Amino acid sequence: MRIEFGWSLDGAAWADGGGAAGIARLGPRGLVQLLQGRLGLTRPAVEPAVRVAQYARRIAEADHPWLRASFSVDPWTTASTVLAWRDAAITAGARLEATDAAPERITALCTVEAAAPDLAAGAADDLRELVDVLSEEVTWPLGIESLCCHEDPGSLPGLWPRLFELLETAGVTMEHAAAGEQGRPKLVLVEAEDEWTAAETAARMLAGREGSPLQVLAGADTVLLDQELHRRGLPALGVADSAADRTALQILPLFLSLAVAPVDVQQLAAFLDLRVMDAPEGGREQVGLIPARARSVLLDALAQEPGTGGTAWQEAMAGLEADGEISESGLEMLRALSALVTAPIAPEELTPARVREVTAPLGKRLRALGQGDPSLSRASTHLQVLLEVLEELDPGTVLRERALAQMVESAGGRAGSPFARPEATTRWRISSRPAQLLPVGGDVLWWGADRDDASTGVTWDAAEVEALNGLGARLLPPAQLAALDTDAGLRGLHGAERIIVIRTRRRAEKPTAPHALLAHLAAGRAAPGQGVEDVLESIRLSPEATLRTDGFALAGARRGVKVPRPSRIAPLPTDLAKEVEPARHLLPPRLSYSQAEDLLGCRQKWTYKNGLQIRAASVATVPTGNRMIGTLVHAVVEQLVGSGDRRPSADRIRQEIETQVPRLASELLLPGREVELADVRERTVRSLATFFDRLGAAGLVITSVESRFEEPLVLHLQQGDVTVPFVGYRDVEAEDAEGRPTVIDLKWTYAARKYPELFEAGEALQLAAYAHALHEEGTDVGYFLLSQGEFVSANPALDPHGRPVLDIEDLWSRGTAGMAEALDEIGSGRVDARSGQILLDADQDLSTPRSAAKKTYASAREAARSQGSLVVDARCDYCEFSLLCGMRGDDS
Incomplete structure (x- = not known):
């Protein structure tokens, strides 16, 4: 064999040197590996992360004062950095033995080296071992006739000049590549x-x-x-390039992020929805760690209760256990995940033994799915390397979450890109470094x-x-x-x-x-x-x-190049209505207030969402922000009323909040959210204390909360009368001493003027809908703003602002007429986006300041009222369909 050696030739293709003719074109690492094979010095590869874990243990044993402070704060980074220094010194040819009067860094390296005689060998140790073996009398034939070096061996660093001397002594003919004529390309x-x-x-x-x-x-x-x-x-x-953020390398860190309390439900939703995907042109089916039948069920449970271990989650798990279509491997993964997020590891109990225990089901699932799948095989390897790292630690060691994250990242290394797939060609030779050019x-x-x-x-x-x-x-x-x-x-x-x-x-x-x-x-x-x-x-x-x-x-x-005909981008539409084929079949099987609001505010939104069932992905429906907090406070009110305490104390309210947060708003327990949680808790305590006190002072007794209702609603359409069930839940129902009912709708919002303005303008359709369904004259209605702790009502005992009485029958009549008109228009094939059209007609768009848009809608409401109709602001700025209607971007 003849070898062509170059300092920058690592990674060159074997065929470039004429491998079929016994010529190899190698760089430093390639030559070391070849010589290891010839001398019988090969050994199983040890992952870099395992070596870092071994070295960290040796640093702790050596306890050198120069490393002590840094190691106590960040042991993994310190070990990784010092190991890199150690390997660089070994590669340079140094023997790290105790020496006097050396700089502190060198003394520290020598001290740790003395405490680390059994450190797994790395690339630097391989080179040192070759030099040591060749320095002895070697009778084993190397099978190398000649070695042609592009560089002068004496110009190379570290042990390389000595290695070439020893190869020459062993019978290898050393040649220096001719400089040749310097081209001037x-x-x-x-x-x-x-x-x-x-x-x-x-x-x-x-x-x-x-x-x-x-x-x-x-x-x-x-x-x-x-x-x-x-x-x-x-x-x-x-x-x-390979990278550390490939899908296969995200599985383990995402899973472990759920293992330690508190659990981030958004991360849980991401894990449930996670697929391992091939390249777009691969044509392969997407694979999920969670069975497809279970994915949407559990995401829907999180959408109801954005926490862990709640009623919705447990009911979903019970239903999946009874589902005979899920494989045993899938069920085991579901059970393990449910047990993990319901009772996650407390930070003070995060030990290597516990990590191995909770990752065992994940490893089993990856092996079950990963037969022949390189992505999942890579994820299995990631987990296996982490387990090897943990073997180097004392099983009872309490791990810091940051240290565990560093270990997981180091264990993953880098994974290849799915786009790194050269296709067969004889036309071009491809290199990644200039030195590899022929x-x-x-x-x-x-x-x-x-x-x-x-x-x-x-x-x-x-x-x-x-x-x-x-x-x-x-x-x-x-x-x-x-x-x-x-x-x-x-x-x-x-x-x-x-x-x-x-x-x-x-x-x-x-x-x-x-x-x-x-x-x-x-x-x-x-x-x-x-x-x-x-x-x-x-x-x-x-x-x-x-x-x-x-x-x-x-x-x-x-x-040849074809020049396309110049085209002009069409201006944004001035009419958002879509003209389609008549769609009289698009009638709601049932109506809720949210559907009624869509019909009145934006017929396109109702058609996309309810008529055509175009919905956001389940993972996007897990509540956060105001919606999550509103769900939490509603549940607190329900539990307080159910306990029979008509005027609960502040401590009792606070206790109930603490009970419900893990089930309904667990993300507030995450690190860094302490101030937000304290604000929500204390604001809710003050608000609900006001709520119960005002109701008591007004002589009102709560009779039910979250009470479901369903009643027939007759809509007078052009094609004839249609009766659909109108369904919903009333947040709070109360009665005074004479039995007159009051309906209160609870709202968590920081927009303090939104609901008072609706009420005073006689446009609070949600209250009218809930009151109308009671079919009782004299029903009082109102909002309670949970964030502000204020009632919005015409009852002076609840709200002293002297607001006008809401005309329920007139408002409901205008609402049902508007719903019928909207369904007639949809049925005829004209589907408009009324809320957005109001803005466009006023020369406004989604960039218009909210204060100006509110004035536009207020004017539109006045005009609609005079015509016996009403206007609902569909909030186009938050609508997920605003791209389809043309309000956001180009609708072509």
Whole structure:
């Protein structure tokens, strides 16, 4: 075997060196691995995270004072950083043995090394072991005839010069690659403002070439370029970086975030909805850790009670247990998840043993689903590495949540991109580093020639360099070390006849700078007195300059280009109504107040949501914010009334809030939400104390809360009368001493004027609907604003503001007439967006300040009242259908 060695050749394809002919093209890591195999020194690989865990234990045992303070605050980061220093010192050739008068960092490394004789070997130890074995008398044949080194072995750092000496002693013929004639390739530079334009230009060039060979140097991912290549019927290059945030690596951290109290229900919803997906063009079915039949059921339970362990969750689990269609593997996962979120681990009980216990069902589920699926196999490996890390810890150690998160992140490493799939092609050879280019002449397309600011390694100060040299190290100055990569890159580029650089001035919304090697190439072309930037400017082209009257032309590549006819973006619509086929079948099987509000406020919204059943994903319906708090306080009122206490004390109200929060608003228990929880709790205590006191002082006795009603509603439509059930829940019903009923609707809102204005304008349709369903004359109605602790009512005993009595019958009559009119319009095929149309007719839109929009709606209400109708503000700014109607963006 013959070997071609280059300092920057790690990652080069085996075939590049002529592997079939017994020639290998290797970098440092590749050569070490080959020699390990020849000398029988291979061993099972140890994950970097496991080595960090081992090293952390050794740091704790060594207890060096220089590391003590940092290690006590952040043991994982300290161990990871110090291990990197240790490996860098070993790679440099140092033997970390106790030494006198050394700098503190070196002394600390030597002290920990003495306490870590059984640390799993890393890449640095592999190199040291090779040198030690070859230093002995080796009779085992290496099977290597010659080794041709691109660099002078004496210019390499650390143990590498010694390794090459030993290989030569062992019979390997050492050669130095001839410098050869330094080429002066032509340079073409195309700079685009964005990645899309750059990708289109590069794809046109590749599609328009004929004949001569081409190498592609992909200095950045080719995801966008591959899309453009596919559009032209060409194979993808398939270059994409691995990353730590791939779907497979999100499963374990998301699961563990649910294991420790308090549980974030939004994270729980995300886990329930999590799918492991392949690339978009993969055509594979999405896989979920939670069975599809269970996913929506549990998400609906969270939508009812945004907490854990509540009645809705338990009922959902009972129903799933009785469902015979779910596999046993799926049921086991459901049971484990339910037990975990119902009784999560207390932070003071977070130990390695508990983590292993709660992750066991996840591992079993991943193995059951992951047969042949690389994504789930990667997730299983992630979990296995974490378990190996935990094995290095004392089972009874209490883990900090931050430390556990660091371990999980380190155990995951980086996962490959689903787009990293080069497609079979013989037209182009693809490299990711300039040094990997073959000196075959021809053209090189350099895609993404941006400056790389990656770290060059550990920096030692002068005293530390002297100490390490005394321990056997061979450290090169940083400039000399960087020159190795620069020279290797230039050797690769100088082997081409022409280099076509296509790059973008901005990538990922951040400005980029040209690669440093471009400056070297430009310097070789500079005339006396001409600067590098002047050279680059003289050859710089814009993508527009590649388009001529006869088509695209760049560096000998030509391709016809069709120029589309200019089109003008249509202006935003002035009429939001949609004209469709008559849809008389779109009648509600039942009506609730929320449906009635949609019919009156925006017929399109009702049609999309109720008529056509277009809904937001279940994961998006889990309440948060005001809706969650309102649900919580409603439940508190229900429990207080159910206990029979007509005027509960502040302590009793506070106690009930504490009881209901985990079930209905558990996200308020999360770290950082303490102030918000305290505000909600104390505001609710004051508000409900006022609520019960005012009712008592007014002589009102609560008779029921959350009482369901259902009654027939006759709608007079053009196609004939239609009767539908009108259903709902009245928050609070009360009676005075004479038996006259009062209906109170509870509202949690920070918009203090919204409901008083509705009431005073006679537009409080929800109150009218609830009162009308009682069919009792003299029914009093009102709101109670939970956040402000105020009643909105015409009863002076409850509300001293002297508000007018709400005309229930007139308001309900106008409401039902409006509902019938809306259904008639929908049935005829004209579906308008009334609320948005009111804004457009007033030359307003979603950017209009709310105060101005409210005045517009107030004027519309007055006009509608005079015509026996009413107007409902459908809040287009919060509507999920505003893109479909045209209020938000282009509706085309």
